[in-house]
Every structure is written in structure tokens, then in C-alpha cells.
Amino acid sequence: MRAVIGGYAIRIERRADVRWWHTALASVLAILVSLFLVGIAFVRVGADPLEVYSEIIKYAFLSEFGLPQTINRATFVLLAAFSLIVPLRAGLWNIGMPGQIFAATLAAFGVAYAFGAKTSVNAQISGVLVIPLMLLAALAASAVYGAIPGFLRGRLQVNEIVTTMMLNWAMVWIVAHMIREGGPFMGRTAEGEGFTLPTALRVPQVFDLPVTVYAAVVLSVLLTVFLTKTTLGYRIRTFGESPRAAEYAGIDATRISTLVFAIGGAFAGLAGFHYFLGVPGVYKIPKNYADFGDFSFYGLITGLIARNNPIAAIPVAILFGGVSGGARFMQGKLRLAFGIDYALLGVLMIMMVAFQALAQFSLRIERIVPAPAAQLERGESRVESPHH
Amino acid sequence: MSNLLIISLAAAAVFAIAALGELLEQRAGILNVGLEGVMLLSGTFGFIVAKTSGSYLEGFLVAILTGAAVGLLHGFFSITLGSNQVVNGMAIWILGFGLTTYIGYPYTGPLGLTPFPTMGGLPVFFFVALVLAVALWFLLYKTHLGLKLRSVGEDPSVAEASGISVTAMRYLAVLLAGMLVGLAGAVYSLVYNPVWSYNYLQGWGFIALALVFFSLWNPFFVIAGAVFFGVLWQLSLYPELLFPNVFSRYIWRAMPFLITIVVFVLLSTRWFRLRWGATKPEALGVAYQRES
Numbered sequence: 001m002r003a004v005i006g007g008y009a010i011r012i013e014r015r016a017d018v019r020w021w022h023t024a025l026a027s028v029l030a031i032l033v034s035l036f037l038v039g040i041a042f043v044r045v046g047a048d049p050l051e052v053y054s055e056i057i058k059y060a061f062l063s064e065f066g067l068p069q070t071i072n073r074a075t076f077v078l079l080a081a082f083s084l085i086v087p088l089r090a091g092l093w094n095i096g097m098p099g100q101i102f103a104a105t106l107a108a109f110g111v112a113y114a115f116g117a118k119t120s121v122n123a124q125i126s127g128v129l130v131i132p133l134m135l136l137a138a139l140a141a142s143a144v145y146g147a148i149p150g151f152l153r154g155r156l157q158v159n160e161i162v163t164t165m166m167l168n169w170a171m172v173w174i175v176a177h178m179i180r181e182g183g184p185f186m187g188r189t190a191e192g193e194g195f196t197l198p199t200a201l202r203v204p205q206v207f208d209l210p211v212t213v214y215a216a217v218v219l220s221v222l223l224t225v226f227l228t229k230t231t232l233g234y235r236i237r238t239f240g241e242s243p244r245a246a247e248y249a250g251i252d253a254t255r256i257s258t259l260v261f262a263i264g265g266a267f268a269g270l271a272g273f274h275y276f277l278g279v280p281g282v283y284k285i286p287k288n289y290a291d292f293g294d295f296s297f298y299g300l301i302t303g304l305i306a307r308n309n310p311i312a313a314i315p316v317a318i319l320f321g322g323v324s325g326g327a328r329f330m331q332g333k334l335r336l337a338f339g340i341d342y343a344l345l346g347v348l349m350i351m352m353v354a355f356q357a358l359a360q361f362s363l364r365i366e367r368i369v370p371a372p373a374a375q376l377e378r379g380e381s382r383v384e385s386p387h388h
Numbered sequence: 389m390s391n392l393l394i395i396s397l398a399a400a401a402v403f404a405i406a407a408l409g410e411l412l413e414q415r416a417g418i419l420n421v422g423l424e425g426v427m428l429l430s431g432t433f434g435f436i437v438a439k440t441s442g443s444y445l446e447g448f449l450v451a452i453l454t455g456a457a458v459g460l461l462h463g464f465f466s467i468t469l470g471s472n473q474v475v476n477g478m479a480i481w482i483l484g485f486g487l488t489t490y491i492g493y494p495y496t497g498p499l500g501l502t503p504f505p506t507m508g509g510l511p512v513f514f515f516v517a518l519v520l521a522v523a524l525w526f527l528l529y530k531t532h533l534g535l536k537l538r539s540v541g542e543d544p545s546v547a548e549a550s551g552i553s554v555t556a557m558r559y560l561a562v563l564l565a566g567m568l569v570g571l572a573g574a575v576y577s578l579v580y581n582p583v584w585s586y587n588y589l590q591g592w593g594f595i596a597l598a599l600v601f602f603s604l605w606n607p608f609f610v611i612a613g614a615v616f617f618g619v620l621w622q623l624s625l626y627p628e629l630l631f632p633n634v635f636s637r638y639i640w641r642a643m644p645f646l647i648t649i650v651v652f653v654l655l656s657t658r659w660f661r662l663r664w665g666a667t668k669p670e671a672l673g674v675a676y677q678r679e680s
Contacts, residue, residue, distance in 0.1 A: 012469070093474060152649075156656035159601060161421050161474070163652065165594040166645040173645075177638035294485075294587060301482060304475075342493060346486035353479050357471065 004368065011364045018360055023307050026359035027316070030351040037351075038344050045336060052330055060326030071209060072279045074314075074321030075216045076292075079271035080299020081306065081313045082223060083146070083264040087160075088308055089227055090260045091240035092153060095300060096164030097268040098293030099171035100142040104269030105276045105285060106178060107141030108134040109185055109194060112201050118188070123198040130201055138273045139266045145171070146265015147258050154257035172290055179285055187284065194276075194285030203278030210278030212270065219267075220310040227310070236260055271296065298324070298349075305352045316352075323348065392622055392629050394510060400611075400618030401513035402576045406596035407603065407610045408520050409568030413459075414600060415528060416561035417541035419673040420462050421477035423569060424593025425484025430454040431573030432488040435584050436495050444504065448574050455570015456563055458484075463562035467555055470675035485587065492584055499582035513575045517614070520568070521607040528607075537561055541669035544676035554676050572596070591645065598648055602655055604667045620644045 003010045015022070039049035059066040080097045087094040111134045112118075115125050145167065152158035178185040179194045187193045203210040227233040239246040239256045247253060275292065276282055286292075298320045306313035327344050330336070410423055420426070430451040438447025458480060465476040506512060528534040539547040540557040548554050576592065577584065595617055603609035620643070623630060627640040654660075 014470070093478065095478075148649075152653060152656075156653060158649075158652045158656055159598070161478075162594055162598045162601070163649055165424075165591055166598070166648045169591045170642040170645040173638045173642035176641070177636050180638065181636065183636070183638075297482070297485065300478075304478075342486075342490035346490045349486050350483055353482060357465070357475075357479065360471065361469065 007368050009366045009368050011366065012361050013364070015360055015362050018307070020309075020312070022359045023305075023312070023356065026355040027305060027352060030355035031319075031348065033355075034344075034348045034351040038347050041343060042336075047334055047336060052334065052336075055330040055333060056323060056326035059329045060322035066322075066325060066329065068208060068280075069325045070318065070322040071213055072275070072321070073295075073325055074317040075210075075213045076271045076275045076295070077298045077302055077320050078216050078220065078313055078317035079267050079274065080296040081302040081317060082219070082299075082310060083266075083268035083271070084300050084303035085306075085308050085310055085313070086223070086227075086236075086264045086267065087150070087257075087260040088303065089233075089240050090236045090256055091243070092150070092257055092260060093161050094146065094149075094164055094261060094264045094268075095161060095297075096146060096149060096167050096265070097271070097296035097299055098290075099164070099168040100146045100265040100268035101272035101293065101296055102171045102175050102285075102289070103145035103265075103272075104138035104142035105272040106175065106185070107137040108273055108277055109197075109285065111137045112197060113185065113195075115201075117198050117201055118185075118195045120188075121196055121198050123200070125198055125200050127200040127202075127204075131203070134201065134277065135273060138269050142269025142272070143262040143266040146268065147262040150258040150261025150264075151254065153261075154252075154254035160257075160261070168293065172293065175285065175289060179289075185285065190287070193287045193289075197277060197283040201277070202283055203274070205280075208280075210274060212274035212278050215270075216274070217314070219270075220314060223310040232259075268296065268299075271299070295324070301349050301353060305356055307356070319348075320345070392619070392626070396615065396618035396622045397514040398511035398580055398618070399621050400614040401511055401517045402572050402580055402592060403596050403599055403617050404517035404611050404614035405513065405520060405575060406569050406572035406593065407599040407614060408517070408524055408607060409455075409565040409572065410597060410600045411603065411605055411607060411610060412524060412528075412537075412568065413558075413561045413565035414672055415541045415605060415669055416537045416558050417544065417669055417671040417674065417676070418463065418466055418558055418562055418565075419473045419477065420459070420480070420562075420565070421474055421597060422462065422480030422484070423477075423597045424589060424591070425477075425481035426455055426458045426462075426566065426569045427573035427576065427593045427596075428484035428488045428587075428589050429458055429573070430570035431577035431589065432492045432495075432584065434570075434574035435499060435577040435582070436492065438501065438578055439495060439499055442501060444501065444578060447578050448571065451574030451578075452567045452570040455568070455573060456566040459562045459566020459569065460559070462566075463559055466675065467558045467562070473673050473675070481593075489586055493586070495584050496586070497584065499578065499584075501582070504579040504582075511579075513579060518611065521611050525607045538669070540676075541671055544671055544674075548676075558676075595644070595648060598652065602651065605669065606667070617644065617648070620647055 035053065042049045042052050060070045061067060083097050083100065084094055111130065115130050117123055117125060149160045149163040149167065152163055153160040177183050180192050185194045187195045203212055206214065235251050236256060238249065239251055243253060276285055302313050302316045302320060305316050324345060406423060406427060410420060413420060433454045434447040434451030437450040438444055462476055462480050465471050466473045528538060536552045537557055539552060540554045544554045576589065599610060599613045602613050624640045624643045627637060
């Protein structure tokens with residue numbers, strides 16, 4: 001696209017290849033612009049933006065209570081991001097994280113329930129035996145719930161965006177059925193939330209963090225290797241770039257799309273397993289469980305911002321994990337209006353998505369050197385070559 | 389029973405108007421999967437304006453303008469910049485989800501206006517949807533402009549060669565579609581369920597999107613599908629009207645979403661796909677760059 005303003009030509013072109021530093025620079029710019037924009041809003045409600053931001057950073061990254069919260073949230077967001085990244089490598093959109101997360105959570109709690117976990121927090125159950133079972137059930141359930149849209153897409157060309165969204169909403173109500181009004185997983189005392197997991201069945205902690213946190217970091221490396229170095233990863237990419245070419249190369253569309261959605265679903269499931277069975281203070285399906293479904297969409301944004309790169313998703317996930325907790329704390333401490341934490345997050349996300357989109361284009365402003373005007377004089381013939 | 393039908397038609401109006409908008413732009417080759425986001429934005433802005441001004445008219449106008457603006461934004465990315473339409477649509481959805489959450493938050497609660505008038509007990513906007521369906525059918529199949537709109541959705545380069553501006557036609561399509569979807573957002577937030585809450589749309593935009601795929605891109609099938617989903621939705625809210633004491637009410641709430649998937653699968657049979665393939669706009673979702 002080219003526009004001419006005054007003596008300048010402004011050209012917007014799609015970059016042939018977007019380098020990693022374009023993306024990184026765009027993200028940093030997006031953060032700065034967002035902080036500036038929201039800063040104006042803070043000034044308007046009579047708060048000092050610098051104080052606000054320093055409170056958020058102090059709480060999210062430097063405080064004893066905030067740091068683990070940041071790490072746990074970031075892990076949840078990161079795993080949700082992986083569940084977008086794997087299908088997207090094959091050109092398919094998974095926005096079914098909430099459904100897959102709760103499919104896994106219900107399965108894990110189902111295993112616990114079967115072993116009599118609902119009776120008391122001190123139930124004598126062997127964690128060594130049951131925790132792995134819970135993990136397997138969780139991953140199986142979310143992989144299957146994830147695989148449904150993948151299979152339908154591969155086999156029948158059913159639009160996966162619509163199906164994953166439908167499955168999300170169906171799951172929200174299935175969870176409601178399980179934990180409300182006398183549902184089987186309803187808490188021992190509280191209406192509208194799940195029973196608390198017995199101490200023996202909680203995800204083990206290492207250095208005060210659930211092992212799932214370390215697993216997520218290892219998985220980001222493994223996933224990168226899988227996607228870039230293995231034959232299957234190569235096939236997924238080929239399919240993503242051109243389904244038709246992949247078909248000629250003997251890659252089965254149904255199998256690939258089912259597979260990427262199953263893997264994606266399993267990652268989302270692990271996110272649910274991590275948060276509801278591993279994070280200290282939770283250990284149940286909480287009342288505001290649907291918020292976690294929405295929270296998992298931060299993973300979607302993280303995956304988009306990281307441009308499908310599992311390692312690059314780590315800092316983005318930490319940013320969202322930290323800001324989401326820190327902003328809520330700051331809002332309480334400085335007595336600001338409810339919803340201002342959403343404001344900060346919302347602007348941050350929009351700016352990051354917008355700058356990512358812009359980073360794909362290069363903007364060139366060139367001064368138009370006036371083409372040497374042919375100085376025609378009466379009777380003189382026109383100069384043929386422009387370069388005289 | 390007649391009660392069920394009436395409230396079903398009220399829900400059908402929202403599904404139908406949004407789906408008619410999406411159908412129009414899909415006919416011109418533009419796929420907007422961010423329908424939910426457009427409806428969230430337009431519904432929220434319409435709600436805020438109506439609540440603060442006390443005027444339905446202003447609320448509807450703002451919603452329609454918002455829908456048009458967001459439609460043009462999606463159009464700018466999809467038509468002018470030629471970037472992936474699904475990515476743009478997702479960005480619009482996320483934008484709507486994030487932006488409405490914090491802009492709308494202080495307005496959480498009921499609209500507080502006198503309920504929108506009905507036509508002898510029947511929902512006004514269902515009739516608006518019927519008129520719009522006929523108008524859209526007439527526009528697309530009986531006018532020269534409609535022929536031009538459809539041709540850029542079938543084969544943009546041939547259309548361009550025969551002197552039709554693909555860019556102009558597609559911008560016209562996203563503008564009109566945005567206005568319709570914006571209207572649908574306002575019908576939901578001002579008339580159907582005039583109470584604003586966080587993420588209030590509950591997936592209706594995605595159901596409307598599904599409806600377009602079911603409809604074989606035919607406006608009248610959109611109306612039929614919308615009535616079907618309207619009934620399904622209301623039955624899930626009031627299952628005791630037909631099936632007392634079967635399942636918990638939460639399982640019923642999950643039904644419309646699961647049945648949408650089942651319908652989707654049934655419609656993907658070979659028989660249907662042959663017809664579906666025959667009516668699907670050839671260039672749907674494909675960016676067009678003019679040779680220059």
C-alpha cells in the first residue's frame with residue numbers, strides 16, 4: 001500500500017519474514033504505550049501512575065505472597081498458550097481451553113471421588129497411587145474433549161472455532177451441574193463449589209511451588225523440540241502451511257487435526273490440573289470457576305503475542321500472571337475503583353495484539369525525489385532517457 | 389406453549405439479525421469469526437448510552453455505529469492489509485472481550501428503562517428480522533448491486549476484470565454487515581436481556597456464526613435456523629415446560645451448545661456437503677490483492 005502525503009511517500013508492506021526482534025520490540029513498545037495510556041486514566045482518578053506501577057511490581061514480583069501467585073498464574077497461562085500453539089501450527093484454531101481445562105479437572109476430581117476423597121480432608125488415601133491416576137484421567141479427558149473438534153474438522157470440515165466455543169459453554173454448565181444444588185462434587189459445607197481435595201492428593205510441592213510449574217518449563221523446551229526437530233512436528237507444520245500439499249505428501253488430514261487438538265487439549269487439561277489440584281489455597285473447584293475459563297483466554301493472547309513460539313510465551317505468560325494479580329492487589333491497597341485492574345490488562349492485551357499485527361508490516365517513509373522534470377522547450381524534442 | 393414460542397421468537401431475532409449481517413459479508417468473501425466481539429462491543433456501548441441518556445433511539449444508533457466501525461476495522465485489516473481474516477476476527481473478539489469488560493464494568497446491572505414495547509405481545513425485532521431477510525434476499529439476488537457483491541465473493545479477479553471494484557464492494561459489505569451485527573448486539577442488550585454483566589453474551593455470537601454455515605448462505609434458511617435455536621435456547625432455560633424432572637437444569641443449559649455441534653455434524657454428511665459446496669462463496673476468507 002502506498003500513500004503520498006506532501007513530498008513523502010508512505011509505504012506499508014508486509015514483511016517477507018518477521019524476525020524475532022521485530023516481535024520483541026513490538027511487545028516492549030506495546031507495554032510502554034499501554035502504561036502511558038492507562039497512566040492517563042490513573043491520573044484522572046487521582047492516583048500517581050508511578051506509585052501504581054511500583055505497587056504492582058513490588059507485589060507481583062518482589063513480595064513473599066505475590067511472587068508464588070505470579071508464578072502459579074503464569075504457569076496456568078503458559079500451558080493454556082501451548083494448547084493454542086500446537087493446533088495453530090497446523091493452521092487450526094483452538095479456543096476450547098476453558099472446556100478442556102474443566103474436562104481435565106472434573107476427571108481428576110472424579111478419580112479422587114471414586115477413592116472416597118469427598119468424605120474428609122484427612123481421608124487416608126495413598127497419594128503415590130492416586131495422584132498419577134488423577135493426572136492420567138485429567139490428561140485423557142482433556143485430550144478427548146479437545147480431539148472432538150479436531151476430528152470433526154479433519155473428517156467433516158466442521159468449523160473448529162464454532163465447535164470449540166460450543167464445547168466451552170456446554171462444559172461451563174456441566175461443571176455447574178457437578179458442584180451446585182447437590183451435585184456429586186459439591187463441597188462438604190459450601191454450596192456452589194467443589195469439595196476440597198484431601199491433603200494426601202494434592203500435587204506435591206518443590207521449593208513451595210507445585211511440581212507442575214517445573215513441568216511446564218520443561219514442556220516448553222520439549223514442545224519446541226517436538227515442533228521444530230521431529231518428523232511429526234514437520235508434518236504438522238507442512239499441514240498448516242498447505243493442507244493440499246500435505247495431502248499429496250501422504251499426510252492424513254483427519255489424523256493430523258485430531259492429533260494436534262488432542263495434544264492441545266492435554267496442555268489445557270494440565271493447566272487445570274495445575275491450578276485446581278496444585279496451587280496452595282485452591283485445591284478445589286472454586287465458586288468463581290468460570291473466571292478461570294476466561295482467564296485461560298490470556299493463554300490465547302499469549303500464544304498470539306509469542307507468535308506460536310513456546311519459549312517466547314514464557315515471558316509473556318509471566319507478564320500477564322504478574323499484572324493480573326498485582327493490579328488487583330494495588331486496586332485494593334490504593335482504594336481505586338473496581339475494574340481498574342481489568343482496564344490495565346485489557347489495554348495491555350489490545351496493544352500487544354495490535355503491535356504484533358503491525359510488526360508484520362514495515363512502514364517506509366521516503367522522500368519523493370522529484371523526477372527530473374523534462375525541461376521541454378518549444379521545438380525541442382523530448383529526451384528519451386530519464387537519466388541524462 | 390404459546391409463551392415458549394413468543395420468547396423463542398425474541399431470541400431468534402437476535403440470532404437472525406446477527407447471522408444475516410455475517411451472511412452478507414460472507415457472500416462478498418469476507419469471513420468475520422469475531423461476531424461475538426462485534427456484538428459485545430455494540431451491545432455494551434448501546435447499553436451505556438441508553439442507560440445514561442434514557443433513550444432507546446440513541447442506544448440503538450450508537451450500537452449500529454459501533455458495529456459499523458468495528459466492521460470497517462475488520463475490513464481494513466482483511467481487505468486493505470490483506471492479512472489473515474481468521475486472525476483478524478479473533479483479534480476483534482478478544483478486543484471486544486477485553487474492552488467491554490472494563491468499560492462496561494461500572495454499568496453492571498439492569499438498564500432501568502421502561503421495557504421495550506412489543507407488537508401485541510410479539511417481539512418487534514422478530515418482524516424486523518423477517519423484513520431484513522426479505523430485503524437481503526432481494527438485494528443479493530434481484531439487484532445489480534447484489535450481483536456485484538456476490539461476484540466478488542465468488543471470483544474477485546474475474547469481477548475486477550469485468551470492471552467491479554473488489555475493494556469498494558467488500559468495504560460496502562463489511563459496513564452493512566457491521567451495522568446489522570451492531571443492531572443485533574443492541575437487540576440483545578437493550579431488548580432481549582437488558583441487564584449488563586461481564587461477558588454477558590454467553591456465546592450467542594458464535595451460535596449466530598454457526599447459523600450462517602448451516603444456512604447454505606440463504607437468508608430464509610437463516611430465519612428458520614434462528615427459530616430452531618431460539619426454541620432450543622428457551623427450552624434449555626425452561627425445560628419444565630416440556631420435560632419436567634428430566635436432568636438437572638444445568639444439563640439443559642448445556643444442551644443448545646451440544647445440539648449445535650450435533651446439527652453441524654449432521655449437516656456435514658455427503659448429501660449436505662454437495663449442496664453446501666455448491667453454495668459456499670468460492671473466495672470466502674481469501675484476501676484479494678489487485679495485480680498492479
